[in-house]
Amino acid sequence: MSDIQHDTKTSIKMQPNLDRRDFLSKSSIGLAGLTIAPGLMLFDMAHGKAPGDEVSNKVRWGMLIDNNQCESGCNDCVTACNTENGLATPTKPTDAQWIRKVQLKDNLTHKVSSLPMMCQHCEHPPCVDVCPTQASFKRADGIVLVDKHICIGCRYCVMACPYQARSFVHEVLTDQKTEVPRGKGTVESCTLCVHRIDKGETTACAEACSKAGHNAILFGDLNDPESAISKRIRSVTSTQIRSDLGLNTGVRYEGI
Amino acid sequence: MSSASLSRNESRNFYILAALGVFVVFLGYLGMHQMEEHGHIVSGMNNQIVWGLPHVFAIFMIVAASGVLNVGSIGTVFGQAPYKIRTPLAAVIAVGLLSGGLAVLMLDLGRPDRIIVAATHFNPTSVFAWNIFLYSGFFGLAIVYLWTSMEKRMYVWSKPAGFAMFAWRVILTSGTGLIFAFLVVRQAYASALLPPMFIVLSFAWGMAVFLLVQAAMFAWNCKTIDPAILRRMKNLLGLFVISSLYLVAAYHMTNLYFAKQTGFELFILRDGGIYPQLFWGGYVILGSLVPLALLYLPGVGNKSVVAASALVIVGSFALLYVFIIGGQAYPLSIFPGHEVSSSFGDGAIGKYVPSLPELLLGSGGLAIAYLITLIGTRVLNTMPQDVTVVAAKNDA
Numbered sequence: 242m243s244d245i246q247h248d249t250k251t252s253i254k255m256q257p258n259l260d261r262r263d264f265l266s267k268s269s270i271g272l273a274g275l276t277i278a279p280g281l282m283l284f285d286m287a288h289g290k291a292p293g294d295e296v297s298n299k300v301r302w303g304m305l306i307d308n309n310q311c312e313s314g315c316n317d318c319v320t321a322c323n324t325e326n327g328l329a330t331p332t333k334p335t336d337a338q339w340i341r342k343v344q345l346k347d348n349l350t351h352k353v354s355s356l357p358m359m360c361q362h363c364e365h366p367p368c369v370d371v372c373p374t375q376a377s378f379k380r381a382d383g384i385v386l387v388d389k390h391i392c393i394g395c396r397y398c399v400m401a402c403p404y405q406a407r408s409f410v411h412e413v414l415t416d417q418k419t420e421v422p423r424g425k426g427t428v429e430s431c432t433l434c435v436h437r438i439d440k441g442e443t444t445a446c447a448e449a450c451s452k453a454g455h456n457a458i459l460f461g462d463l464n465d466p467e468s469a470i471s472k473r474i475r476s477v478t479s480t481q482i483r484s485d486l487g488l489n490t491g492v493r494y495e496g497i
Numbered sequence: 498m499s500s501a502s503l504s505r506n507e508s509r510n511f512y513i514l515a516a517l518g519v520f521v522v523f524l525g526y527l528g529m530h531q532m533e534e535h536g537h538i539v540s541g542m543n544n545q546i547v548w549g550l551p552h553v554f555a556i557f558m559i560v561a562a563s564g565v566l567n568v569g570s571i572g573t574v575f576g577q578a579p580y581k582i583r584t585p586l587a588a589v590i591a592v593g594l595l596s597g598g599l600a601v602l603m604l605d606l607g608r609p610d611r612i613i614v615a616a617t618h619f620n621p622t623s624v625f626a627w628n629i630f631l632y633s634g635f636f637g638l639a640i641v642y643l644w645t646s647m648e649k650r651m652y653v654w655s656k657p658a659g660f661a662m663f664a665w666r667v668i669l670t671s672g673t674g675l676i677f678a679f680l681v682v683r684q685a686y687a688s689a690l691l692p693p694m695f696i697v698l699s700f701a702w703g704m705a706v707f708l709l710v711q712a713a714m715f716a717w718n719c720k721t722i723d724p725a726i727l728r729r730m731k732n733l734l735g736l737f738v739i740s741s742l743y744l745v746a747a748y749h750m751t752n753l754y755f756a757k758q759t760g761f762e763l764f765i766l767r768d769g770g771i772y773p774q775l776f777w778g779g780y781v782i783l784g785s786l787v788p789l790a791l792l793y794l795p796g797v798g799n800k801s802v803v804a805a806s807a808l809v810i811v812g813s814f815a816l817l818y819v820f821i822i823g824g825q826a827y828p829l830s831i832f833p834g835h836e837v838s839s840s841f842g843d844g845a846i847g848k849y850v851p852s853l854p855e856l857l858l859g860s861g862g863l864a865i866a867y868l869i870t871l872i873g874t875r876v877l878n879t880m881p882q883d884v885t886v887v888a889a890k891n892d893a
Contacts, residue, residue, distance in 0.1 A: 334543035334848070338841045346836040358831075360840070371679065373625035374527060376619040391614050394607015397625050403682035405841060406830050409547055409607060412538040422752040425536045426607030482831060486682065497832075 271355065283483065289417040301383040302433055302449065305465040305470050305479060306356060308496030310457035311450075313355045316342055318458065321449030325434060327418035337408035337423075338358040339431040340446055345497070352497065357446065357458070360385055361482065362491035368398035368407065377428075383463075383491050384433045392427040399428060403483050406430050433491075448477075507717075511875060518868040523746045525861010528854040529604045537607065540855045545847030546825045551605040553817045554859030557702065558598030558866055559673055560695055561813075562591045562635070563666040564703020569642065570666070571733075573659025579726045581646075583711070584659075588643035589873035590710055590866075591703075592636065597866030599632055601859055624675045631669045638662050647877065670696045677824075684761035685824025690751065694744040698813070701737035705809035708734060710870060714880060723883045727799045734802075735792040738809060742785050745816070761827050766821060768810045769846070772823035775815040784812010822849055 260327045323330060331338050335435045337481040346352070368377045376392035379385050387398075399407045407430040417423055420436040434444040442448075447458040457461060461470030471477075479493040531539050531573040542549040565587050572581030603612050620626045642662045674692035681687045708730060715722050749766065752758040764771050788808045791801035824845040831837065837844035873879065 259874070271666075281632055296850075313869070334545060334842060335538055337544070341839045343837055343839040343843050345832055347835050348836065358841075358843075367681070370622045370623065373622045373623045373629065375752075391618050392608065393611045393613070393614055395625060396607070396677075397623070399544070399547045400680055400683065400825070403829065404831060405843065406626075407536065408544050411543070412536040437595050440686045483682070 245479070254396070262367070290343065296381045298381040298383075299464060301463040303362065303383065303437060303461070303470060303491035303493065304433075304444070305325065305459040305461075305473055305493045305495060307328040307457045307459070308356050308389070308494055310455050310496075311354070311356050312453075312455055312457075313344070313353070314422055315455065316455060317449040317453045317455075318342075318357050318446035320443040322431070325418075325437075325445035326421045326432070327416060335411040337410060337429060338390065339406075339408070339429070356494060356497065358404060358406070358482075359403075359492065360433070360448075361404050361433075362433060364489035367401040367403065371397045371401040373397065380435075382438075384435050384438070385430070387428055387430065387482050389422050389424050389427050389429075396428060402430075403486055502594045503871070511871070514871055515868065516733040518864045518871060521864035522614065522654075522861050522868065523856045525859075525864060528857025528861060529609075531607070531854040532858065533609065539852060541850045541852045542855075543847070543849070545828075546822060546849040548821055548825065549849060549876055550818075550822075550851040551601050551858050551862075552821050553814060554862050555598045555601040555605070556673065557810075557817055557853050558594045558634075558862060560595035560670060560699045561702040561706050562598060563670045563673075563696075564699030564701070565707050566591045566639070566642075566662060566666055567700050567703055568707050569646070570659060573646070573655055574663050579723075579729065579881075579883065580881065583707070584646040584655075585643055586711065586714070586874065586881060588639050588646065589877065589879055590706060590870050592639050593645075593866040593869030593873065594637060594706070595632065595639075596869055597862040597864070600865050601862035603700065604858060618846060623669060624672060624679055628669075628672050631665070633673050635665060635669055635723060638665050643877075657863070666699075667696060668744040670699045677820075681831060683824060684752075684758050684827060684830065685765070685820065688748060688751070694741075694748055697737065697740045698816075699743050700732065701741045701809055702813045704730070704734045704737055705806040705813075708806040709810075710874075712806075718880060724799055726883055727802060730819055731792050731799060731802045731805070734806065734809070735789055738792075740791055745766040745780075757830070757833070764827050764846070765823050769823060769826070771796065772819045772826070776819045778801060779815025780812045780819065783808055784815055785809075788812070809810040825849075863890070 274465075301471050319340050319342060320340075322328070326339060328337055328339060340357050342355055343358045344353070344355050362379075362383055364379075364383065366377070366379055368447050369375075369379055369385065373395060374391045374393055376390075377385070377398050378388060378390045394409065394410055399409060407428050409428050410425050414423055421432070422431055427461075434442075434446075437444060443460045444458070449461040450456060450458040459470050459473060461468040463471060463474070465471055472494060477495050479489070479495045480497060481490045481493055484490075536782075540549055540551075550759070567585035568580050568587040571577045572584050574581075596688045603609055606612065615629055637663055638658070642655075645658040647650040672693035674695035677683075677686040678688060678691040709724065749762060753762045765776060767773055788805035790807070791797060793807040826849060828837075828842065828844050828846065831843065
């Protein structure tokens with residue numbers, strides 16, 4: 242009896258603590274995963290899209306704005322842009338405005354109209370030409386952006402933009418959106434909601450205009466002959482604002 | 498009074514003047530700190546007028562820096578002895594002015610802490626980026642020029658250095674004019690006349706600054722400038738002021754001739770409130786016609802050179818204020834043939850009131866130029882010694 246007891250004690254002593262080992266090995270794997278995963282995610286984010294899926298000049302994003310459909314009193318596109326990009330409602334001439342409603346009165350016909358005005362995402366953007374540090378740049382898909390990390394805030398691009406589409410951040414910002422980096426002392430403008438486009442979505446202004454039932458802003462790929470925007474541009478008379486400058490804008494208007 | 502106590506007095510006066518300069522630089526630092534801490538919200542600038550009073554100060558100093566070396570060029574490139582003697586002084590003032598101008602320009606940036614980025618990310622299509630090289634080259638050449646004009650062993654290199662400096666300065670001032678001339682959509686700026694206009698303006702402003710510094714140095718040393726030499730320099734200032742007036746008139750006349758520019762010209766020359774007042778009262782009358790009268794009216798002689806030079810500088814600030822701020826205040830022509838309005842200043846005259854931090858920053862830049870000139874003229878032997886020239890002329 243005592244032998245049996247002794248043997249049992251010995252076998253208990255000799256047997257490795259499987260629970261503890263199991264716990265240690267599993268938690269080590271978990272810990273390693275937790276340590277490496279954010280790095281892998283950052284690596285993945287840094288490399289952006291998968292090969293073949295990256296930004297390419299096969300696409301040229303643009304918008305066609307139908308001035309006849311744009312309601313004079315409606316400001317939904319402006320509000321949507323401000324909300325999407327974390328911009329405060331402008332109250333001062335120092336406040337940033339990425340999109341604004343412009344009221345027009347033809348000097349000859351006295352026809353009154355209104356249209357949204359923003360960065361025109363030119364093929365030959367003057368802001369990119371004059372920027373001393375290449376902070377202003379054009380993506381392969383035609384979107385004109387500002388690299389907030391290398392903008393020195395000289396405002397030469399603001400001087401060069403024919404559309405008064407750029408704003409300088411005059412004061413400290415709070416409550417920024419993580420997907421829309423901004424910063425005091427740098428220049429910014431409409432990004433064509435690049436963070437939405439990269440997820441396959443449309444721009445906030447176009448979405449808001451549709452929701453309001455006006456459908457005045459048509460967003461799409463100007464390079465795709467089958468896209469709605471290309472078909473519409475082929476079928477109606479559209480204009481580029483200050484087309485005399487030869488900038489080949491990505492934003493077109495009809496009805497002005 | 499003994500020479501020792503004279504020297505003590507001189508030394509004391511130097512330190513008082515230097516302390517004054519340091520104090521104004523400190524005020525400039527306070528202005529810069531305000532703008533750095535709170536952003537440009539503390540300036541009078543906004544999204545319509547993005548370049549303000551600091552740019553007026555900076556561009557005055559950069560343009561005058563180039564022009565002041567004209568004195569040296571006339572000496573080394575064109576072989577005029579009285580001017581050659583003045584080359585070291587001109588080079589010291591030029592380095593001072595360029596330092597002050599660049600300091601203001603850099604400290605007015607939205608992110609002055611990133612200035613190194615301007616060197617690491619170079620955009621070859623940007624005239625701003627070209628200017629970074631033009632300015633640093635100017636510094637280097639001015640120092641070499643100073644060396645070759647002061648060190649006897651290097652005299653042989655003085656002429657090539659003078660030629661290089663002359664060419665560099667013409668390119669640099671053209672570059673400053675091109676910053677504006679390349680802005681094709683701004684009614685005020687898109688003109689090929691701007692680079693030559695800036696070159697001629699630089700001659701007048703640089704000469705005015707030089708004459709003021711020279712007068713101060715001679716007064717400090719209780720010496721009198723040879724009247725014949727002063728007369729030549731005064732006549733040259735007059736010639737530059739007339740040439741500047743001519744080019745400014747040509748620039749506005751050509752604009753007036755283009756129907757699309759008429760609105761802008763009427764704004765600057767007649768209807769724009771502060772801008773026509775500064776243009777006609779500040780630049781044309783006070784900064785050009787009165788100095789010309791002081792320089793050329795019979796019976797005035799050399800007595801009013803200092804007053805005329807000071808007025809030319811006053812006029813230069815008035816002209817730059819109208820050119821830079823008035824040029825932005827007039828709205829962009831985005832929809833020709835339409836009346837426009839918006840929440841972002843479309844179709845409206847931009848409002849701008851300069852703020853104290855801007856004034857302090859600009860003054861701080863002037864104080865940097867003043868300090869470098871003050872210390873440079875004391876450390877280096879830049880006092881023009883006209884005796885040798887006068888004696889040589891008499892011998893001849």
